[in-house]
Amino acid sequence: xxxxxxxxxxxxxxxxxxxxxxxxxxxxxxxxxxxxxxxxxxxxxxxxxxxxxxxxxxxxxxxxxxxxxxxxxxxxxxxxxxxxxxxxxxxxxxxxxxxxxxxxxxxxxxxxxxxxxxxxxxxxxxxxxxxxxxxxxxxxxxxxxxxxxxxxxxxxxxxxxxxxxxxxxxxxxxxxxxxxxxxxxxxxxxxxxxxxxxxxxxxxxxxxxxxxxxxxxxxxxxxxxxxxxxxxxxxxxxxxxxxxxxxxxxxxxxxxxxxxxxxxxxxxxxxxxxxxxxxxxxxxxxxxxxxxxxxxxxxxxxxxxxxxxxxxxxxxxxxxxxxxxxxxxxxxxxxxxxxxxxxxx
Amino acid sequence: xxxxxxxxxxxxxxxxxxxxxxxxxxxxxxxxxxxxxxxxxxxxxxxxxxxxxxxxxxxxxxxxxxxxxxxxxxxxxxxxxxxxxxxxxxxxxxxxxxxxxxxxxxxxxxxxxxxxxxxxxxxxxxxxxxxxxxxxxxxxxxxxxxxxxxxxxxxxxxxxxxxxxxxxxxxxxxxxxxxxxxxxxxxxxxxxxxxxxxxxxxxxxxxxxxxxxxxxxxxxxxxxxxxxxxxxxxxxxxxxxxxxxxxxxxxxxxxxxxxxxxxxxxxxxxxxxxxxxxxxxxxxxxxxxxxxxxxxxxxxxxxxxxxxxxxxxxxxxxxxxxxxxxxxxxxxxxxxxxxxxxxxx
Numbered sequence: 001x002x003x004x005x006x007x008x009x010x011x012x013x014x015x016x017x018x019x020x021x022x023x024x025x026x027x028x029x030x031x032x033x034x035x036x037x038x039x040x041x042x043x044x045x046x047x048x049x050x051x052x053x054x055x056x057x058x059x060x061x062x063x064x065x066x067x068x069x070x071x072x073x074x075x076x077x078x079x080x081x082x083x084x085x086x087x088x089x090x091x092x093x094x095x096x097x098x099x100x101x102x103x104x105x106x107x108x109x110x111x112x113x114x115x116x117x118x119x120x121x122x123x124x125x126x127x128x129x130x131x132x133x134x135x136x137x138x139x140x141x142x143x144x145x146x147x148x149x150x151x152x153x154x155x156x157x158x159x160x161x162x163x164x165x166x167x168x169x170x171x172x173x174x175x176x177x178x179x180x181x182x183x184x185x186x187x188x189x190x191x192x193x194x195x196x197x198x199x200x201x202x203x204x205x206x207x208x209x210x211x212x213x214x215x216x217x218x219x220x221x222x223x224x225x226x227x228x229x230x231x232x233x234x235x236x237x238x239x240x241x242x243x244x245x246x247x248x249x250x251x252x253x254x255x256x257x258x259x260x261x262x263x264x265x266x267x268x269x270x271x272x273x274x275x276x277x278x279x280x281x282x283x284x285x286x287x288x289x290x291x292x293x294x295x296x297x298x299x300x301x302x303x304x305x306x307x308x309x310x311x312x313x314x315x316x317x318x319x320x321x322x323x324x325x326x327x328x329x330x331x332x333x334x335x336x337x338x339x340x341x342x343x344x345x
Numbered sequence: 346x347x348x349x350x351x352x353x354x355x356x357x358x359x360x361x362x363x364x365x366x367x368x369x370x371x372x373x374x375x376x377x378x379x380x381x382x383x384x385x386x387x388x389x390x391x392x393x394x395x396x397x398x399x400x401x402x403x404x405x406x407x408x409x410x411x412x413x414x415x416x417x418x419x420x421x422x423x424x425x426x427x428x429x430x431x432x433x434x435x436x437x438x439x440x441x442x443x444x445x446x447x448x449x450x451x452x453x454x455x456x457x458x459x460x461x462x463x464x465x466x467x468x469x470x471x472x473x474x475x476x477x478x479x480x481x482x483x484x485x486x487x488x489x490x491x492x493x494x495x496x497x498x499x500x501x502x503x504x505x506x507x508x509x510x511x512x513x514x515x516x517x518x519x520x521x522x523x524x525x526x527x528x529x530x531x532x533x534x535x536x537x538x539x540x541x542x543x544x545x546x547x548x549x550x551x552x553x554x555x556x557x558x559x560x561x562x563x564x565x566x567x568x569x570x571x572x573x574x575x576x577x578x579x580x581x582x583x584x585x586x587x588x589x590x591x592x593x594x595x596x597x598x599x600x601x602x603x604x605x606x607x608x609x610x611x612x613x614x615x616x617x618x619x620x621x622x623x624x625x626x627x628x629x630x631x632x633x634x635x636x637x638x639x640x641x642x643x644x645x646x647x648x649x650x651x652x653x654x655x656x657x658x659x660x661x662x663x664x665x666x667x668x669x670x671x672x673x674x675x676x677x678x679x680x681x682x683x684x685x686x687x688x689x690x
Contacts, residue, residue: 092602096602096604234437257441259446268621276613278633279632279634284506284629286606287624288624289627291627
């Protein structure tokens with residue numbers, strides 16, 4: 001079968017791999033329908049974080065091809081969304097709704113076949129995969145389902161972690177797909193004023209479509225100054241940090257008012273940022289790797305009812321043969337996020 | 346008048362200072378009844394943090410001696426508790442209940458006369474000081490009122506920031522006066538199991554009196570291991586960090602379960618601890634300088650009704666003449682916290 005093959009910095013090509021097989025009786029094999037490239041995949045692509053060569057990716061939707069003998073809830077033909085981490089559903093962290101910290105779980109990228117290929121094995125299939133009711137969906141709907149695999153849930157985790165309330169003034173630091181989904185999430189939770197920090201006109205446009213009321217196009221201290229000015233010198237109730245850089249963390253803490261929370265979901269790629277800058281301001285920091293499995297059912301309902309349209313973050317659609325371009329376009333910021341059409345539903 | 350005089354590392358003596366005078370019409374002059382030495386005063390005493398020479402201290406209760414023309418709520422003779430920071434009561438942070446981040450406020454130590462002396466000037470007297478109803482109080486009650494000036498509110502801020510709920514399992518890192526008050530606070534909020542990290546038998550005793558159900562006497566990684574064992578490998582719902590050192594922060598994050606919160610109130614005296622260790626565990630960190638002015642009315646009611654007895658943290662009582670001993674006893678860990686009797690109520 002065909003799948004993306006990570007060969008080191010700047011090099012993701014199409015490769016040939018053996019088809020995955022059931023290894024445990026709780027496994028399922030998924031025929032991938034759509035997958036996509038994550039901002040965190042770019043850390044590897046850019047050589048900033050290490051990744052083994054070979055299969056890569058962790059966001060996918062698809063159709064169950066085969067199940068192990070202990071899989072009870074799913075059967076071949078079922079259409080499912082895979083959260084980017086698999087989880088057993090029974091450990092203390094899973095039971096508390098933090099499936100992304102499952103003691104037996106891992107990312108699809110690190111723990112199994114990656115996501116960017118024709119077939120993927122899912123461990124703990126019953127606990128991990130979320131079945132989508134129905135079978136006749138538009139391209140837009142399929143894109144939104146794919147966004148539920150990671151970015152939409154990650155943006156929502158920022159908003160939930162920051163405890164956004166009805167009427168809040170919030171800011172989103174980062175205009176990538178996660179940041180844009182954080183805007184959807186802030187609006188869903190009732191934020192009245194949503195300040196998007198973005199200097200890219202195309203992304204500003206999507207930010208406004210999703211509910212941003214103000215745009216700050218400055219960066220660094222100038223972004224802090226501009227946001228403070230917009231909030232009468234007080235700062236925002238919550239800042240959603242969706243980048244993971246030193247500058248983004250410092251900006252997020254810098255614009256949050258006393259007693260507020262930074263919802264932090266950017267994969268940490270910073271070294272200088274320290275918690276005590278938040279301490280002195282009485283600003284909390286909460287977040288982490290999003291428990292997508294907790295959020296997918298609720299957000300799937302929102303997608304099915306047409307209340308949210310996170311698939312809008314995909315502005316490049318390609319196929320597996322063009323996986324290199326899917327990465328390059330995001331790396332060069334020509335695309336917000338690349339969707340890869342692997343097979344028909 | 347007499348007051349503590351900080352003369353540099355290891356040296357706090359009794360000094361002579363001019364009596365404070367009304368400077369603004371919103372000021373009040375307080376005749377100090379009780380004051381005490383704070384764990385944070387020890388950072389200066391030990392030469393770890395800088396402090397100007399001269400007056401020091403920021404925890405006090407006393408009787409109003411004189412008020413400026415714009416003071417409406419208080420009059421000479423009123424018995425008051427001073428939160429350790431004064432605040433204007435009108436800025437956005439004050440209105441949100443974060444008076445410790447008042448844009449015109451400061452610590453009594455940094456912004457006015459310190460607290461350890463016969464008289465102290467309070468700026469913004471109406472907004473800052475909390476009147477205590479009644480005039481006939483036991484020594485124990487006076488000690489508890491003094492604890493409301495800082496440590497009890499600071500311990501409570503840890504518990505509130507960590508969002509402790511009925512039935513939670515929590516841990517308190519630090520067995521100083523703040524840590525002990527955090528135990529009172531966790532119990533008040535309904536924690537079912539309270540694990541106190543303490544290796545000092547006298548403090549363990551107070552911890553148990555206040556509601557600790559388990560004691561962990563190990564430190565560092567051994568403390569993490571012992572606490573994880575007590576919680577079946579899962580960790581606590583919340584850890585209250587009441588020290589402010591690298592080791593305490595790392596321990597607090599290390600023992601908190603996925604989705605839990607570290608309530609951090611130890612004045613930061615760490616340099617290595619970084620937020621990302623919490624990120625990967627989906628552990629939030631919230632806290633900061635306690636808004637004592639927000640909490641005093643509620644906690645005063647608890648003290649007056651006999652529901653809490655935070656004054657129990659004082660295990661040395663002396664007078665202003667023995668201010669050096671008050672510091673030395675805490676520095677040498679012979680005392681948990683030193684109470685200084687300045688005048689009769």
